[in-house]
Amino acid sequence: MSHLTDTKKDASYLVMGNEAIVRGAIEAGVNVASGYPGTPSSEIIESLSRVASERNLYVEWSVNEKVALEVAAAASFAQLRSLCAMKQNGVNVASDFLLHLVGSGTRGGFVLVTCDDPGALSSVNEGESRYFSRLMEIPLLEPGNFQEAKDMTKWAFELSEELKQIVVVRSVTRMSHASGNIRYGELPDIERKAEFKYSGFIFDPEEGVVISAPVDWKHQQQQAKVKRAMEIFENCPFNTYEGPDKPELLLITSSACYLYSKEAVNVLGIEDRVGILKLGTTWPLPPKLLAKNLSRTQKIMIVEEVLPFLEENVKILAAEMAAEIGVKTFYGKKDGTIPMTNELNPDLVISGLSKILGMEYVPVSAEYDQLAKLSAFVGAPARDQVFCPGCPHRASFLSIHNALELDGRKGFVCGDIGCYSMAVRPTGFETLKTLHSMGSGMGVASGFGKLGQFGMDQPILAVCGDSTFYHAVIPALVNAVHNKANITLVVLDNSGTAMTGFQPHPGLDYNVMGDEVPCIDVAKICSAIGARVEITDPFDLKGTREMLNNLIEDSNGVKVLIMRKACALSPQRKNKKDFEMRVDETICLGEECGCNRFCTRIFRCPGLVWNEKKKKAEIDQVICAGCGVCADICPQHAIVKEEVA
Amino acid sequence: MEEKVLNRGQQKVRSNVLDAGLCTGCGACINLCPYYQSYRGKTAVLFPCTIDEGRCFAYCPKIEVDLEELSQRLFGKPYDGSPLGSCQSVLMSKATDIIKGSKPQAGGTVSALMYYALKKGFIDGAVLMDRQGLLPVPHFVGDANDVLACSQSKYTAAPALAEVNQAVKDGYKNIGMVGTPCQVLSAAKMRMNPLMKEDFIDPFGLIIGLFCTWAIDYRLFEPFVIKKIDIDQIEKIDIPPPPAEILQIFGKNGEKLEIPLSEIRELVPKGCSYCVDMTSEFSDLSVGVMEGRPDMNTLIIRTDRARRLVYGAQEEGYLQVSEMPEENLEHLMWAAGNKKRKGLIKACDEGLINATEETNSYLKIRQDILNKLIA
């Protein structure tokens, strides 16, 4: 049994932020949960799937975030409680449905959990999902600690049911992935029955049809819900103030920044000078609560990550209430007190505070700081991200790189989102030349493929992983085939959503709850759409490279090459060496003409190491995954593989 | 100040040959290491190499070719710029019908000599040129009976030396090869032990050079031909000697296409325009098509071992050899001299001859000889 379903009241556990959210949902009696994997949100659906049978939940990894939101919405329409989880940019994918959903309204409690990634620790963007709440006019809750993460999630379901509107709970990487002690509440035992009612009067939110029209009327309803939320937020226990009644400076913050702010005030020892207003309900802001707190002082500092969302909203309220509260001086993003990109940390808050309060504070020794800056500038020992030992992508990109070099017409690859995004770096031989959102590699390639008319004669490739293929590549593939774009799509099929931890996807015959399900075959889809389809094993370097050149030279529309090999960390390959590897020192050429360290200088699998003393390559037996592919890249055949019985 | 190490490796081959458009795809840099590969007639660099002194540079016929040194070392005399290079004799020849089923390009001299050399153990194997469709594919032949399958000229530039490098890697020490002048030039550079290795051995037992005015770029030729004929139907391609001015394509079912050479010259790679050698001057013997007698070959014997081979083949009835008429020789000299002059002038104009150590020359040649040749 998972601790997440412990029924002991007041049990206390050390949990990850994402688990706290999950416990909150379970305490709220969630019935259906869906999502699309994306760091830092993935553990939410995973943890829920583990308690699915015990708590009679339906949990799924959907094909993409938009479909996930639709799946969860259906449960809400049928009066169940549902949760949908995704990372920040997932909300962009789901946003078209979201816009219409907020117009139609919801029934059973419906919570959208978004986990943002300020500083892009595991993303290629630091997008803001908070603005969606304002844009879509729906309530936004942001937990400021682990207990709140649980309690707020539970409350969000109740709020959603009261408003008949979806409610957003937003976390960030440092909240989702850090751990803290929380106290559990009770688990409910009400069983909900699903029924979709549609025969009531068209305007009846409980029993009418669920649509966003008539737009004007529905929009008014929606805005009334925002007003109602505002009223509720005026007395919400998640909005707290701590500090002197009349502080010198009022610090307004939310989310993980609350923790940084508290620490900063504590380190500077200025608890008697600075008050902290921590907001748990960041959209819509409760005006009375704000008026009361803004009246405390003249100087206001707003601490938040990335864009000035809170800052702008507070300033608007302050302007509206200026007659009542007086004119304020604001410190935050706009005046440069707090940086507008990247994560925050206590040090950044400290330097902001000391500037405003005219305090001397040197966060780190000046000498160290100087050194750090210098080494960052001249290129500190580059600790580059690399593909794992035994990773099929290294072999795949070697073949793609070589095929393009041999072709010699300056061909290039449009990249996509997954581990293989790293192929913009030397680990993938710098093969990717564009990189944007899920599925956009193929979309962009489809566009490039139509530029022949303007003299473009460079071969065009796109890559995507298997999970990305289902997520957003299919429409782009249809587009490319239909519009006769002359391009080659490489599907790096490593049998799972590797980057985010092997969540099953539609290409597999089991789902997140362990049930047997039909798998959707990539090759069949592509041929049905009308592309020429080939399949190779990327560890067959010669065959793969030859096939690639053959496809690139085929100028008949869209070609698809599926490079099929399970990820080195996949359940079927992890900790299983196919080969015992060694380097025959007597024939290794090392730095000499004829090799020049091809294995450790160019191919660079972490399992291969250069022995500077002996001037020979070696296998690091601990790191080597035993895939055997380097035996085929060594020009001397000095890397020897022996099959493991 | 730290002494700057001058690069004599991939970096220079890249900048001075490949990027400068001088490469003729001879293959001398291929199969030495993982960094070069030939694909559809073009030489590609796959990854950068940081070595300062490498074989790619040492073997490439488009960088640091010291004509004086080559002539001294191979023939024991100075390079004098004579149109046909160092010759012992210039003859005309033709294969006999002792070799059954032979369909040579002209007189079949090359195939007959290679057949004979393999049969008699002059060499352990030979690098010849096969083809797949229109693409020339170098092929290592160990058995005399396989020589004929590789007969006929493939008029596109081809990586013959890649196969030589592979044979050397495989341990062959007495290799025969047939090549165009650029290919023969890289073979000659290899024979000189350019990197001064102690355990060096000259791997060549016989180098037969072909006459060549220019070759065709495969990547341009293939689409050009596809528009005119199904490639699988091609029986033979020929460029008959002047004044014909045509390229002929013979189909398997008897059809014959004639394409004016003016159209073909558009498809010649830039690298050929720098070539100063029409008769493969640094071979053991060179063979071309006899003007006015397309069933016969012109044969130039340059070395003692070539002379022994030719006379052996003649004696044992593989080859018919006779004297070359004076007027044919004159025109051959004129054509060869003309190519040399044009190539030298172009290279000279672009500053590629006798340049400094740092920029590296394409050719090194005694200044007085150069002045005489381009005057």
Ligand SMILES: Cc1cc2nc3c(=O)[nH]c(=O)nc-3n(C[C@H](O)[C@H](O)[C@H](O)COP(=O)(O)OP(=O)(O)OC[C@H]3O[C@@H](n4cnc5c(N)ncnc54)[C@H](O)[C@@H]3O)c2cc1C
């Ligand atoms: C690109 C090219 C241009 C030529 N230009 C001229 C010219 O201007 N004037 C002239 O008199 N002769 C020229 N020749 C030579 C001529 O075409 C004949 O190859 C030569 O006369 C030998 O005739 P043969 O009957 O002995 O040939 P065969 O007995 O048929 O033997 C020909 C031999 O050449 C080899 N070979 C064919 N193509 C290539 C290639 N691309 N690279 C290396 N080896 C190859 C084959 O393996 C075979 O061994 C040229 C040849 C080539 C390949």
Ligand code: SF4
């Ligand atoms: S690729 Fe082979 S020869 Fe080269 S350093 Fe590695 S083991 Fe040695």
Ligand code: SF4
């Ligand atoms: S120097 Fe040697 S190893 Fe480097 S590219 Fe040239 S031939 Fe290859």
Ligand code: SF4
């Ligand atoms: S001319 Fe020959 S050796 Fe030189 S770069 Fe080209 S293929 Fe390589």
